[in-house]
Amino acid sequence: MNPAYSVILFTVLSGAGYGLLAILGFSAVVGLVMISPAINLTMLVVALVLITAGLVSSTSHLGRPERAWRALSQWRTSWLSREGVFAVITYVPAVLLGIVWITEISPNLRLFTLFNVSSYLWVLGGAGSILSIATVICTGQIYATLRTIPAWYYLLTTPIYLLLSVVSGFVIWMFLMSLFGYKTEPTVILMGVFLLELALILKWVYWRYVDRSDFGVTKADAIGFASLTKVQNLEPAHQTKNYLMREMGYQVARSHSVRLRRFASWTCFIIPGLCLLLMLLAPSYQLIGNMTAVVSLFVGLLTERWLFFAEAKHVVTRYY
Amino acid sequence: MxxxxxxxxxxxxxxxxxxxxxxxxxxxxxxxxxxxxxxxxxxxxxxxxxxxxxxxxxxxxxxxxxxxxxxxxxxxxxxxxxxxxxxxxxxxxxxxxxxxxxxxxxxxxxxxxxxxxxxxxxxxxxxxxxxxxxxxxxxxxxxxxxxxxxxxxxxxxxxxxxxxxxxxxxxxxxxxxxxxxxxxxxxxxxxxxxxxxxxxxxxxxxxxPPREKQSEKTENAINTFFASENGYVGRNQTQANNAGLDSFFTWLDDKLSSKNI
CATH class of the missing domain: 3.30.70.20 (Alpha-Beta Plaits)
Incomplete structure (x- = not known):
């Protein structure tokens, strides 16, 4: 499949944003690290900027971006529509959380005078968390339900999308904590390392699956003949590449994909994991270690996502 | 919908x-x-x-x-x-x-x-x-x-x-x-x-689907028929095997196709 940059950017940026919002919401529910409203607000803004940047990028993939609102209507059957609906609804608790924290910073603003919203913080946090996760699950399901693309029609496609979203949100969350001068708890750091390496394992399982995956239909099946009939191309249907060949017939050389998988494994999972361990061993390097982890993770995620598209083969290529 | x-x-x-x-x-x-x-x-x-x-x-x-x-x-x-x-x-x-x-x-x-x-x-x-x-x-x-x-x-x-x-x-x-x-x-x-x-x-x-083509047997029979009629066994051996009018045409064909006219 053609690796469209708008979609790669969307899934990586919004994924990280929703991951961060999910963690922030979760921390609001359990009241774990409610350090200060100012820091919470900053994190929320970072999450919303990531989410919004990704969503804006995704609309540039559309032929008619001005009609994007129509995509909210078919949630009964379409995962893409469901993703859109959840993406929009997620803004509601997120913005309310922001208002609560703004009110806490400057009580004179009195944004909520009728009732004390602060006592509903856990509801808003929980809603933000669940809706963020739901949005990412919908993103994964768009790909995981396409039977025409065996590389995506797979049990692990959605779990990996979700895990990578949470992991990237988690590493950013730790980085912002370090930035504000808070020392990250060793258990939290170890949790990050665990999630990163779990994602690495799942990704390797996924890549092994992709290497073995098959269309399940032959060229003969594609034109209606008995499966084992030998079918060779004789006359092309057209002499130059058409939409189908550009969009669905994208090919990446095997040697390239091996190298890029190795690069993605290091940058996305191993280096960030090592950086987090460095933070554990040498707390004075916490900030620089965490920053390196974030940068490396994003380089890795972009590579991983590029491969996710470029390596996926579409069954329509059987005709070509 | x-x-x-x-x-x-x-x-x-x-x-x-x-x-x-x-x-x-x-x-x-x-x-x-x-x-x-x-x-x-x-x-x-x-x-x-x-x-x-x-x-x-x-x-x-x-x-x-x-x-x-x-x-x-x-x-x-x-x-x-x-x-x-x-x-x-x-x-x-x-x-x-x-x-x-x-x-x-x-x-x-x-x-x-x-x-x-x-x-x-x-x-x-x-x-x-x-x-x-x-x-x-x-x-x-x-x-x-x-x-x-x-x-x-x-x-x-x-x-x-x-x-x-x-x-x-x-x-x-x-x-x-x-x-x-x-x-x-x-x-x-x-x-x-x-x-x-x-x-x-x-x-x-x-x-x-395409209709079933003539069976191998029929095809073989046709090939044998044409072989005996024309002495046709392949382009390379035509000169050696042909006789009469057929060989004249084969000779003519070869002469014409070997010259760039």
Whole structure:
């Protein structure tokens, strides 16, 4: 499949944003690290900027971006529509959380005078968390339900999308904590390392699956003949590449994909994991270690996502 | 609405006879012509006369060499929307622009609400949907819905453009839900084939397989006959074996073809 940059950017940026919002919401529910409203607000803004940047990028993939609102209507059957609906609804608790924290910073603003919203913080946090996760699950399901693309029609496609979203949100969350001068708890750091390496394992399982995956239909099946009939191309249907060949017939050389998988494994999972361990061993390097982890993770995620598209083969290529 | 109708009253579709399709691409051009000039938005073209022409087509003819282990043959294979009974191109559509009509089963795209997300083309295994870069929307075969019900046309013209254009009548249009229709009867009689049946999109269109060719035995008999009549055993040995008038013509043929005249 053609690796469209708008979609790669969307899934990586919004994924990280929703991951961060999910963690922030979760921390609001359990009241774990409610350090200060100012820091919470900053994190929320970072999450919303990531989410919004990704969503804006995704609309540039559309032929008619001005009609994007129509995509909210078919949630009964379409995962893409469901993703859109959840993406929009997620803004509601997120913005309310922001208002609560703004009110806490400057009580004179009195944004909520009728009732004390602060006592509903856990509801808003929980809603933000669940809706963020739901949005990412919908993103994964768009790909995981396409039977025409065996590389995506797979049990692990959605779990990996979700895990990578949470992991990237988690590493950013730790980085912002370090930035504000808070020392990250060793258990939290170890949790990050665990999630990163779990994602690495799942990704390797996924890549092994992709290497073995098959269309399940032959060229003969594609034109209606008995499966084992030998079918060779004789006359092309057209002499130059058409939409189908550009969009669905994208090919990446095997040697390239091996190298890029190795690069993605290091940058996305191993280096960030090592950086987090460095933070554990040498707390004075916490900030620089965490920053390196974030940068490396994003380089890795972009590579991983590029491969996710470029390596996926579409069954329509059987005709070509 | 992207919910599929539980039942369609008709199942309009095409029956394509691979035995008599000669791969002339007449259906391709007539489809392009009709769908670019009538009420519909035109199928865009780019760089039409340049080095890299590109454009939207709703119908394509591929040429394949088929070998079933006994004999091999050329098959011309026209590929267009199969108007599936369970088309996932419709259910994945986020806007409801894609829909399957309850009355006749035709799968259509509403050009006014399509956002050009291309997901339907990803969901289609048959490559039936193409993206129109100029208009930013998806295009697909409409089964010439603007012809088949068009009362301004004479009754015999109310057929898809590709069907009317086919010089060998390899394309038939009809209702597969009606067991008495021409397409149903022919499909039943000659073993109409479904494409990628295992994917379970339940295509409506059917393809008639090439008729069984002369058996090896008959072919051998014919070869033997011609061998004894003409002494023909292959071009390289013609001079040695031929006699009389045949050898004169062979000699003439060789002389003429060896000189650059």
């Amino acid at each position: 992207t919910n599929l109708p539980s039942h369609t009253e008709k199942k309009l579709g095409l029956l394509i006879d691979l035995d008599i399709c000669v791969g002339c691409h007449g259906c391709v051009t007539s489809c392009k012509e009709w769908n670019s000039t009538d009420d519909m938005l035109p199928l865009s073209d780019f760089d039409s006369y340049g080095d890299n022409p590109d454009g939207v087509f709703l119908n394509r003819v591929h040429g394949y060499e088929i070998d079933d282990g006994i004999s091999s043959q050329t098959v011309h294979f026209p590929r267009s929307c199969l108007h599936c009974e369970t088309p996932e191109c419709v259910t994945v559509c986020p806007t409801g622009a894609s829909y399957k009509r309850q009355e006749d089963g035709i799968v259509l795209v509403n050009p006014d609400s399509c956002i050009g997300c291309k997901l339907c083309s990803w969901a289609c295994p048959y490559g039936a949907r193409e993206y129109d870069h100029k208009q930013g929307i998806m295009k697909k075969c409409t089964l010439c819905v603007d012809r088949i019900y068009n009362e301004e046309l004479a009754q015999e013209e109310r057929k898809p453009a590709c069907v009317l254009a086919c010089p060998t009548s390899a394309r038939l249009f009809g209702d597969f839900a009606d067991p008495e229709s021409e397409v149903s009867i022919l499909s039943e009689k000659r073993g109409g084939m479904t494409l990628m049946e295992s994917l379970d999109y339940k295509p409506v269109n059917r393809y008639l």
